[in-house]
Amino acid sequence: MSPINRKQTGLMSANMTNASDIDRELCTLCPRNCRVRREAGEYGYCRTGREYNIASIFMHRGEEPPVSGEAGICNVFFTHCNLQCVFCQNYQISQNKIEHPEYLTRLPEVVRQIEKLLDRGATGVGFVSPSHCIPQMRKIIRALRGRGRSPFFVMNTNGYDRKETIESLKEEIDLYLPDLKYMDSELAERYSGAPDYPEIAAEALKEMFRQKGSRLTTGRDGLSRPGLIIRHLILPGQVENSKACLRFIAEELSVEVHISLLAQYHPIPRVRDHPTLGRTLHREEYEEVREEMVRLGFQRGWVQELESHDSYLPDFNQANVFVGTGNGGVDEVN
Numbered sequence: 001m002s003p004i005n006r007k008q009t010g011l012m013s014a015n016m017t018n019a020s021d022i023d024r025e026l027c028t029l030c031p032r033n034c035r036v037r038r039e040a041g042e043y044g045y046c047r048t049g050r051e052y053n054i055a056s057i058f059m060h061r062g063e064e065p066p067v068s069g070e071a072g073i074c075n076v077f078f079t080h081c082n083l084q085c086v087f088c089q090n091y092q093i094s095q096n097k098i099e100h101p102e103y104l105t106r107l108p109e110v111v112r113q114i115e116k117l118l119d120r121g122a123t124g125v126g127f128v129s130p131s132h133c134i135p136q137m138r139k140i141i142r143a144l145r146g147r148g149r150s151p152f153f154v155m156n157t158n159g160y161d162r163k164e165t166i167e168s169l170k171e172e173i174d175l176y177l178p179d180l181k182y183m184d185s186e187l188a189e190r191y192s193g194a195p196d197y198p199e200i201a202a203e204a205l206k207e208m209f210r211q212k213g214s215r216l217t218t219g220r221d222g223l224s225r226p227g228l229i230i231r232h233l234i235l236p237g238q239v240e241n242s243k244a245c246l247r248f249i250a251e252e253l254s255v256e257v258h259i260s261l262l263a264q265y266h267p268i269p270r271v272r273d274h275p276t277l278g279r280t281l282h283r284e285e286y287e288e289v290r291e292e293m294v295r296l297g298f299q300r301g302w303v304q305e306l307e308s309h310d311s312y313l314p315d316f317n318q319a320n321v322f323v324g325t326g327n328g329g330v331d332e333v334n
């Protein structure tokens with residue numbers, strides 16, 4: 001992953017949102033607004049109750065430099081998701097039609113595994129796709145703090161979050177790492193079943209920006225503390241959507257925000273025959289989006305190499321999720 005501006009590499013520079021809420025309320029935790037009693041065993045869109053269904057906890061060195069640092073970040077991958085993107089790179093664990101009882105675990109075991117990686121040098125804990133598991137995420141954070149641990153906490157989210165949920169996380173999340181997937185409602189419906197994604201994500205990102213601003217504060221270890229990094233994955237055939245996402249950030253937030261422009265799109269098996277999603281990015285598409293980024297004045301952040309589509313496809317059937325993909329080193333928890 002290359003910095004946008006090499007001179008400033010990396011360090012350049014609810015209503016129902018409390019942890020206990022799924023224990024007693026109808027779930028409106030995310031924009032799906034299912035209004036089911038998860039505590040009573042009812043499932044909504046995300047098919048997740050109050051349990052800890054976690055596919056993997058491992059040291060990940062392939063994130064943006066201030067996120068991973070040298071040692072890596074302890075990433076916690078929740079199963080299921082409140083978006084069902086047809087091209088999801090984590091499809092093995094994110095599909096709501098699959099139950100994944102093999103990944104059911106308990107809070108003490110989650111904390112034990114995270115602490116093991118903290119003892120191996122991780123200084124941050126990243127929650128990946130936690131939008132439907134905010135109460136579980138909160139309980140993990142509180143349990144770690146209760147044990148005297150003080151890693152920085154990263155929320156690596158798809159951006160489909162209620163603004164109120166983000167407001168409620170102000171004291172718990174140090175670094176927001178949201179996607180901005182779409183600024184095109186029709187595309188958001190076609191690919192993710194969420195036509196309201198553009199306005200929902202816009203409000204969520206504005207709240208993240210309100211909390212963290214565009215500064216990316218770094219400690220002596222080179223790792224970020226409070227901050228915001230917005231990711232955008234360029235999709236094949238959707239250059240105009242990518243440009244619209246960048247324009248939203250430039251016009252509604254700031255060109256000072258750190259951007260992570262991802263070119264790693266790789267077709268998963270179920271879209272291999274799709275007319276556009278069935279291929280990787282063309283160089284012209286990649287260059288056109290990069291040029292828009294420069295034209296808009298972004299100077300902070302990172303751009304993935306076009307060739308990275310072979311390097312970032314996880315395999316949750318392996319103990320080491322990214323082994324064999326060339327995505328840096330990965331330490332297994334055992």
Ligand code: SF4
Nearest residue numbers: 027030033034044046
């Ligand atoms: S968290 Fe799950 S059950 Fe709750 S509103 Fe979102 S999708 Fe529905």
